[in-house]
Amino acid sequence: MDTMRERFAPVVTRLLDEDPGVAVVLAEIGRDGFAEAERRHPDRVVNVGIREQLLIGTGAGLALTGMRPVIHTFASFLVERPFEQVKLDLGHQDVGAVLVSAAASFDWPAGGYxxxxxxxVALLDTLDGWTVHVPGHPDEAETLLRHAIGAGEGKDDKVYVRLSVQSNERALAVDGQRFLTVREGRRGVVVAVGPMLDAVLAATEGLDVTVLYATTVRPFDAGALRRATEAAxxxxxxxxxxxAGTSTTAANDALADVPHRVLGxxxxxxxxxxxxxxxxxxTAHGLDAPSLRKRIxxxxxxxxxxPAAGPRLTPA
Structure with missing residues (x-):
């Protein structure tokens, strides 16, 4: 099976061929995957070199002209290093782009911290209006990439797609919006995000819990969580x-009108x-199946x- 990142370049190359409004902006990393696309579309595949602030600024400039820029590099160089440009060039100017990261939390340990x-994701949470996709399988990554690049009639949505080497064994039918119910129980709700699903299913085998699967975490599907807690x-x-804890505020907000507990x-x-x-x-972070089973x-x-919670308030 290919990885999410190996799926990324072929999918976006096809979209470049299909849609003259799509552009790709790179900062050296990932350039080899777009070599053929760069030959076919030299005006829409832009490599800025190792200049991550310019990477975001160039993408924002393309967006201001009506293009749909797909901006790619490692997560630390895409979100953290040029964060001021993400905040101002995209957010303050109110233009959209699709940020597609690689390396995730620790996909390349030899690269160091x-x-x-x-x-x-926690850093992007300080900004308004971002959609965040966290696929758990290459097929889901393809679906969510297509959804993100074609998002919005004016293609002005701000979307982050977080690709990872870690992957679940099989893909589910994700739609870029809802959490999916994978298992039902009555003793609690476990929300597994992206590539954590297989470990969560193994960890909760035999436990009477509901398992929700989340690949789109922003906006947070508060409705799905509320419905799951009514039975579980x-x-x-x-x-x-x-x-850890990135989404605890979102979960707490979803259940604000009832007594509840959240473990992140x-x-x-x-x-x-x-x-x-x-x-x-x-394993060191306690995210392997045996550690998760004990912690859950x-x-x-x-x-x-x-005391019994009583009737719930209808959310606004």
């Missing part, structure tokens, strides 16, 4: 492949200062008795 970005109870565990699991804040392998980082079970086993 400079190439890791577990805080990318209001103990909620979020399992995210980036900074994800990449921890302490820096792991040895390169290691991806699997070792997953311990959380559910410490439920406290509360």
């Amino acid at each position: 400079t190439h890791m970005a577990p805080g990318d 109870g209001t103990d909620v565990v979020l399992v995210e492949p980036y900074l 699991l994800g990449v921890g804040r302490p820096e792991l200062r040895r390169y290691g392998q991806i699997e070792e980082h997953v 079970s311990d959380f559910l086993d410490t439920r406290v008795n509360r």
Whole structure:
């Protein structure tokens, strides 16, 4: 099976051929995948060199002319390093682009901490109006890329697509909006984000919990979470492949009118200062199936008795 990133260039190349309004902006990383597209569309495949601030600025300039720019590099160089340009050139100017990252939280451990970005989604959360897709399989990545690049009639949406080497065994029918119900139970709700689904399903095997699958995390599907808690109870565990707790505020807001508990699991804040392998980082952050099972079970086993919540308020 190919990886999400290996799927990225062929999909976007086809879209370049199909739609003269699509452009690609690169900063050296990923250029080889667009070599043929660059020959066919030299005016719409732009490589700015190792200049990440210019990467975003160029994409914003293309957007101001009515183009739909697809901007790509590693997550740490796409969101963190040029964050001021993301905030001003795209956000303040109110133009859209599709930011497509690679390397995720720790996909290339040998690159060191400079190439890791577990805080990318949390950082984008400080800005308004971003859609965030976190596919868990290459087929889902293709679906969400097509959705993102064609988003909005005026193609002015701001979208972040987070690609990862980590992948689930099979793809699900994602639509760029809703959480999917993968398993139903009555003892709690576990939300698995993107490539965390397989580990969550293994971790919760035999546990009486509902499992929701999230590949579009912003906007957060509050309705799906509320519906799941009506049958499964209001103990909620979020399992995210980036900074732990990134979506706890969104979950708390979704359940603001009822007593509830939320546990956010994800990449921890302490820096792991040895390169290691991806699997070792997953285990060190407690995101492997055995660790998740213990953390989820311990959380559910410490439920406290509360008075009945009574009827829920209808959300505005």
